[in-house]
Amino acid sequence: MWKKFKQLVTFPHSANDSSDFHFRPFAFKLQQETLQVMKAKTDEITNLLLLEEKVYNGVTPWSAAIFQVELIKKDSLYLVVYHGSRLVAMIGMRKMNTEAHVTNIMVDPEWQHQGLGTYLMKLMIDYAQKANCSFISLEVRIDNENAKKLYQALGFTVKLVRPNYYQDVHKDGLNMVLDLTTQKKGIDFG
Incomplete structure (x- = not known):
């Protein structure tokens, strides 16, 4: 799967990165x-x-105020992915x-099912490992x-x-966890 990604620059961080998520922008290739x-x-x-709005069919679960607060937190890392000047994905941790x-995590519907979500998740897993985290968790709608x-x-x-975690649609959420202590460090882009 990772063969379809061709990184254009060196991986964006070193093993010395700390928990405040130093990040250097980089580019990579996906589907040419x-x-x-x-x-x-x-x-x-x-x-x-x-x-x-595109991802959630006209709905915006997060308001501008929520994004404003989240993007400035020191203990958070929010990444955006652009194709030219068009925003096609984002992920936050x-x-x-x-x-x-x-x-x-959001991937433009036109870019879904091409491995971009997997790439972003692996990137965040790698950052969590570099920040000496033992676990990485998330919530996902049960359906x-x-x-x-x-x-x-x-x-x-x-x-x-988590019963009724997604209150706007009355759906339960699953709390999912990955134990990072048993994971190989670093992403294999091979």
């Missing part, structure tokens, strides 16, 4: 297209809301002691089969069900 990954900034909130938590398959393929297991 060059994508740029960079840290999200507050001036991109409008683009994030537009992406959110927060570190709490020895646990990292993926707070949000989101594609996302559950992705997370399970990466080694996440269901720890508990």
